[in-house]
Amino acid sequence: MLSRMADNLFWLSRYMERAENLARILDVAQRLSALPSAYAGASNEWESAIATAACAESFFNTYQDATRENVIAFIVSDDANPTSIRACLETARSNARAVRTAITGEMWEIVNGAWNDMQPVKLATMSPGQLASFLQSVKETSLRFDGAAYRTMLRTDHFWFQRLGTFVERADNIARLLDVKYHVLLPEWEPVGGGLDYFQWSSILRSVSALTSYHWVYRENIRPWLVADFLILRPEQPRSLISCYASLNDFLDRLAEAYGRQGKAQRLARATYARLQNSETETIFQSGLHEFLTEFIAENNGLAAAVSEQYLS
Amino acid sequence: MGPVVAFNEMRKPDGTVRAGYDQIARWLEAAPPDVLASRKAEAELFFRRIGITFNVYGDAQGTERLIPFDIIPRVLAANEWDLLARGLEQRVNALNAFIGDVYNSREIIRAGVVPEDLVLRNPAFQPEMTRVEPPGGIYVHIAGIDVVRVDAETFYVLEDNARTPSGVSYMLENREAMMRLLPELFGQLRIAPIDNYPDNLLKTLRSVAPRAASGDPNVVLLTPGPFNSAYYEHSFLADKMGVELVEGRDLFVRENIVYMRTTQGPQRVDVIYRRVDDEFLDPMAFNPSSVLGVPGLLSAYKAGNVTISNAIGTGVCDDKAIYSYMPEIVKFYGGSEPILKNVPTWRCRETDSLKHVLANLDELVVKEVNGSGGYGMLVGPHASKEELSEFGAKLKARPDNFIAQPTLALSTVPCYVDGGIAPRHVDLRPYVLSGADRVRIVPGGLTRVALKNGSLVVNSSQGGGTKDTWVVDA
Numbered sequence: 001m002l003s004r005m006a007d008n009l010f011w012l013s014r015y016m017e018r019a020e021n022l023a024r025i026l027d028v029a030q031r032l033s034a035l036p037s038a039y040a041g042a043s044n045e046w047e048s049a050i051a052t053a054a055c056a057e058s059f060f061n062t063y064q065d066a067t068r069e070n071v072i073a074f075i076v077s078d079d080a081n082p083t084s085i086r087a088c089l090e091t092a093r094s095n096a097r098a099v100r101t102a103i104t105g106e107m108w109e110i111v112n113g114a115w116n117d118m119q120p121v122k123l124a125t126m127s128p129g130q131l132a133s134f135l136q137s138v139k140e141t142s143l144r145f146d147g148a149a150y151r152t153m154l155r156t157d158h159f160w161f162q163r164l165g166t167f168v169e170r171a172d173n174i175a176r177l178l179d180v181k182y183h184v185l186l187p188e189w190e191p192v193g194g195g196l197d198y199f200q201w202s203s204i205l206r207s208v209s210a211l212t213s214y215h216w217v218y219r220e221n222i223r224p225w226l227v228a229d230f231l232i233l234r235p236e237q238p239r240s241l242i243s244c245y246a247s248l249n250d251f252l253d254r255l256a257e258a259y260g261r262q263g264k265a266q267r268l269a270r271a272t273y274a275r276l277q278n279s280e281t282e283t284i285f286q287s288g289l290h291e292f293l294t295e296f297i298a299e300n301n302g303l304a305a306a307v308s309e310q311y312l313s
Numbered sequence: 314m315g316p317v318v319a320f321n322e323m324r325k326p327d328g329t330v331r332a333g334y335d336q337i338a339r340w341l342e343a344a345p346p347d348v349l350a351s352r353k354a355e356a357e358l359f360f361r362r363i364g365i366t367f368n369v370y371g372d373a374q375g376t377e378r379l380i381p382f383d384i385i386p387r388v389l390a391a392n393e394w395d396l397l398a399r400g401l402e403q404r405v406n407a408l409n410a411f412i413g414d415v416y417n418s419r420e421i422i423r424a425g426v427v428p429e430d431l432v433l434r435n436p437a438f439q440p441e442m443t444r445v446e447p448p449g450g451i452y453v454h455i456a457g458i459d460v461v462r463v464d465a466e467t468f469y470v471l472e473d474n475a476r477t478p479s480g481v482s483y484m485l486e487n488r489e490a491m492m493r494l495l496p497e498l499f500g501q502l503r504i505a506p507i508d509n510y511p512d513n514l515l516k517t518l519r520s521v522a523p524r525a526a527s528g529d530p531n532v533v534l535l536t537p538g539p540f541n542s543a544y545y546e547h548s549f550l551a552d553k554m555g556v557e558l559v560e561g562r563d564l565f566v567r568e569n570i571v572y573m574r575t576t577q578g579p580q581r582v583d584v585i586y587r588r589v590d591d592e593f594l595d596p597m598a599f600n601p602s603s604v605l606g607v608p609g610l611l612s613a614y615k616a617g618n619v620t621i622s623n624a625i626g627t628g629v630c631d632d633k634a635i636y637s638y639m640p641e642i643v644k645f646y647g648g649s650e651p652i653l654k655n656v657p658t659w660r661c662r663e664t665d666s667l668k669h670v671l672a673n674l675d676e677l678v679v680k681e682v683n684g685s686g687g688y689g690m691l692v693g694p695h696a697s698k699e700e701l702s703e704f705g706a707k708l709k710a711r712p713d714n715f716i717a718q719p720t721l722a723l724s725t726v727p728c729y730v731d732g733g734i735a736p737r738h739v740d741l742r743p744y745v746l747s748g749a750d751r752v753r754i755v756p757g758g759l760t761r762v763a764l765k766n767g768s769l770v771v772n773s774s775q776g777g778g779t780k781d782t783w784v785v786d787a
Contacts, residue, residue: 002563003574097364098539100548101558105363112364157576259577311576 437628449749
């Protein structure tokens with residue numbers, strides 16, 4: 001297939017996935033900020049939302065304070081934010097439009113529909129209830145897109161590049177989410193695992209739709225280590241870093257097989273996957289969760305760059 | 314508007330319904346008005362959802378618009394269509410022979426049938442094409458011939474589009490929409506199918522692959538990109554044919570061979586269905602600032618290693634002064650009388666004609682010889698005094714640049730407008746595919762409607778719409 005198309009497919013999925021993650025971040029911030037401070041702690045949920053969305057720098061260039069209104073405006077549709085939900089959906093659509101022939105009609109209609117629906121959205125006039133249903137519709141768009149891709153695309157390189165984008169983005173997001181919350185959750189004066197951070201930890205799980213499944217897997221109260229274990233190392237958890245890398249490995253192997261050769265991207269993905277397989281939560285925490293996640297995010301970016309160099313240009 | 318009464322395609326002057334329209338007339342009478350309204354809304358939703366949009370140049374608000382769609386189909390009886398189809402095939406064969414001639418021995422010029430300067434000084438004439446022999450001797454693989462009807466027997470050809478005619482995706486999507494919206498009518502009528510057009514197009518393109526190409530030639534569709542007004546159509550056709558939709562930057566030429574950049578390295582390209590104009594095709598040969606094209610493409614083409622479709626330099630036929638010679642051209646190459654008539658045309662370059670045109674400007678339609686899309690034309694009966702005198706001055710300054718035709722009473726068909734049914738003027742653009750093996754035409758074409766009451770301009774850029782065209786056994 002054309003390199004440009006593969007590139008578009010890769011980024012199309014990344015932007016759809018990102019739009020969903022942004023919606024989840026706002027959803028959780030909304031929920032946490034509604035708690036009395038005795039339950040949620042004194043941290044500013046909106047500031048942490050900005051950090052998780054990885055747009056702190058551009059945000060504080062535009063706004064002084066991370067208030068609810070400012071953060072929502074910025075993440076949903078601010079012109080100064082090149083990766084707002086609106087911008088993600090717009091970029092996803094223009095990528096989809098450029099590869100109309102490489103995606104199925106069902107996928108296109110979902111992306112195009114989301115973009116059409118986004119046009120009349122007026123943030124200023126949105127009540128909290130309307131915001132919630134808007135965020136819900138963004139999440140649903142991403143789910144439907146994913147489902148349409150899964151159900152309707154031919155299992156060829158088109159599909160594999162589309163999937164690579166999804167999993168690279170998802171892994172990046174999970175790692176950032178954990179990293180940001182790690183700081184929020186472990187203030188020096190607060191005993192780890194104390195009652196205060198219960199809602200914080202559960203919010204992390206909720207933001208990745210994993211709160212119920214956590215209980216099914218661990219049959220335990222929420223413990224920070226286990227949350228990290230669940231989202232990093234558990235193959236049963238479909239959004240865990242190890243699951244993302246199992247999929248990345250799988251799709252890269254299929255590409256290598258179909259094309260009859262492999263390269264740097266395959267090697268990098270295999271190395272990261274092996275490292276995750278050989279890790280244990282205790283050792284990650286001992287040597288530092290933050291260090292582990294920082295390194296992971298860098299490796300994941302390295303993989304994206306290798307895919308791009310090997311196939312997309 | 315003049316005293317001429319337009320031909321009503323559905324009803325005779327006495328109010329009775331013409332052959333082919335019975336069921337539609339009955340359906341229109343039986344259907345409550347709100348059904349029409351809701352079907353129309355449904356149609357709009359359908360088009361918006363699948364993103365059938367076009368871009369209007371020079372329009373600052375919203376780069377993408379829907380082309381208005383009318384839900385009442387236009388009907389042609391099978392015997393009317395058969396005659397039309399024979400005329401189209403004859404005409405397009407003549408176009409191909411003419412282009413082959415002007416880039417080779419120029420017999421038609423030597424015979425004095427067409428003046429030399431009209432060909433050689435034509436801005437669309439490409440000296441680079443001299444003695445280039447395309448596979449099968451075909452230059453115009455895809456032609457869009459604009460036809461209008463003025464009475465029960467007479468179809469006129471209004472324009473020949475031999476460059477890169479667009480609109481065929483609307484023809485196909487209109488049918489798709491109608492089958493969803495009015496399935497009841499499809500059950501009652503025998504409507505000739507058109508959905509094999511993309512297959513026919515692919516067959517045509519493969520038939521003209523270079524002789525050196527493998528048995529399975531690689532066909533691609535070259536688009537200027539998502540910002541082009543017809544991008545939807547480009548992606549639609551590439552998708553239906555199952556060929557790659559490429560942009561200039563996806564292709565490169567090495568040692569006179571064209572390749573596309575793929576995830577598995579370079580892959581050879583045999584046939585390029587290009588929707589990029591001649592002058593942007595190859596910055597080394599034509600417009601050096603073009604980023605839409607492929608450097609070296611022309612020399613690969615001249616070396617016979619790739620087919621460009623339509624060939625370069627076919628725009629000579631789109632010229633409206635050349636158009637005025639089409640009856641002679643058809644006769645010169647085909648030996649027989651043209652089946653399809655031309656609209657009587659005054660060439661303003663000829664002194665007597667110019668005099669006549671200036672004296673009767675308020676009754677005529679005046680067009681630029683190289684204009685298209687309804688831009689830069691004057692519809693005399695609809696123009697104000699100022700517009701007329703302004704246009705008269707333009708005409709006197711550059712008579713070569715214009716032709717004039719009588720204001721035709723274009724036929725009308727019923728349309729659903731402003732909550733009611735009213736007649737509107739239409740034209741028809743059938744698409745003619747010419748391969749090395751044969752000519753293929755799917756029955757019907759794109760019917761364009763002038764949606765404004767009394768308007769004769771059907772172009773989408775000028776407020777026109779479209780409707781589905783049914784060829785039925787009457």
